[in-house]
Amino acid sequence: MSLPEGLKRIDENRLEVPKGYKPGMRTNGIIYVDTVLEKDLESGSVEQVANVATLPGIVGASMAMPDIHTGYGFPIGGVAAFDIKEGVISPGGVGYDINCGVRLLRSNLKKETLAPRLKELADALYNEIPSGVGSKGKIRLGPDEEGKLLLTGARWAVEKGLGDVSDLEKIESGGCLDGADTSIISQRAYERGRAQQGTLGAGNHFLEVQYVDEIYDEKTANALGLFKDQITVMIHTGSRGFGHQVCTDFLEVMSRAVQKYNIELPDRELACAPFNSPEAQDYFAAMKAAANYAWGNRQCLMHWTREVFMSVFGMPPAELGMTLIYDVAHNIAKVEEHIVNGKKRKLVVHRKGSTRAFPPGHPELPAVYRNLGQPVLIPGDMGRASFVLIGTEKAMSETFGSTCHGAGRVMSRHQAIRQAKGRAIWREMEDKGIIVRAAGRETLAEEMSEAYKDISNVVDVVHNAGISRKVARLRPMGVIKG
């Protein structure tokens, strides 16, 4: 694909979508891609960066990270900040899977200790972690219980005995956003969330046993408790049907709000409302409840993962050392303070397929990471790698403290299935030393490596641009998919 017409290269890591690219743009767009990833840039996603720039009250540029691809309304990989007085909030800038995110656990195990037990471990994890279309979770939430979860997030799970209080400080926002309001959650969202807490879901969600194969920054890796050939576990999932229903409900509310507040939109999926309006405040409170649902979900799955490791390796928790490194949200909107043109401003920052990447010293970081910066967790496809990065000052000044979130697809599901025809993807993976367990018949073909951008290229762009810094690379060994 050639570069869509009208774009200008700013430097080796950034393209500009000039203000005149589309009528109605209030600001320019900036896309973080180098000349390698530029080739995968879809014109539809560039259009979406430009569309976001037309929204009222946008502050700074409409941005996209190198894992950009076409989404609904906002592009995936999009970052946009709005003034809390004159700006808007948009469910499309968060996405259907509210607080889809990633958490990473460390361990004291080394690759060679685990390798002989890998198949057994993968089977045990697959049996214990509910995954896939139509799977049934182990938890049934009564209305009171679900309400508590929506208000307290990961803490709800810890209070149920799933995990440890010390886990909470290593979760973005402590695993709970204050200000969730259960009274504005629809009956349908309640019902849909009743049996889905503690489930992985399907699609690109996964639970992965990995090992650290390369360390780029010894000092930071050490401070995070990471070392070469160490076993880690990564969990990628979100708020499941609960979050999807909240998004669905509020897209309807917002499409009425657009008319009420006379907002002109180039795309219906950008439906939004002035941040101070009742519609926006209701969405924000419901989104927080969904974010809390997701943090509870990842907490449950992590707890069961630890239990499986304990039973497979017959080791007590202290010996396994499976502590949480961090948990990030990559589909979320947050009110944050940022310096814009030398002035401190409160903004509602939308990250849709983008990870927060706060620098050392930021007051929102937990004490353990205050001097280090925020750990950034970037999952790749099931055959290549995932990365740990750290937040930087440059992210704060350039991207509202944001970086990329993953690889981003380059192939449609059907293209992938066609390419995989006649091949046994599970065997190709096994030849590489990776054991995969998936619920869906075509999941492996759809999720094969070639269907995604090479995560290393994506991470190189954010590293070279200075909006986060590489710390370690993780290679998959055992993958559980839906």
Added chain:
Amino acid sequence: MDFETIDISGDAGIKAYGKSREEAFVNAGFGMYSLITDIGNINERQEIDIEVKSDSIEGLLVSFLNELIFRFDTYNFIGSRIEISDLSIQPPFFIKAKIFGEEFDVERHERRLLVKAATYHNIRVEKTGDKWEIEVIFDI
């Protein structure tokens, strides 16, 4: 069952056709179900009634499909036959339908995609000539 799937990067969509708008809506429902499983293996053991309102025809289609998604994602109900008894494509836009099907069973039914929602992205509900055509993309 006149529908086809649309191949897009990341997600999936369907095109559905019908001699009447009712038939096109029914085929859109089948198209959506076929993303989740092979509907040829779904038996008629239960029936549910649904009723959906909206403020536009596109909104009605999205709400109708989201209702089917909700019933599946919440109660595991998946349909193999859809009967529309009432469909208004002028204000007030509404649809009334009966869906015949059964509870999804991972032992017996193929697991395809997890459909999160129907979207307004490039949505189309149109009459061309004497045929109704629907195009809709789902978040997967």
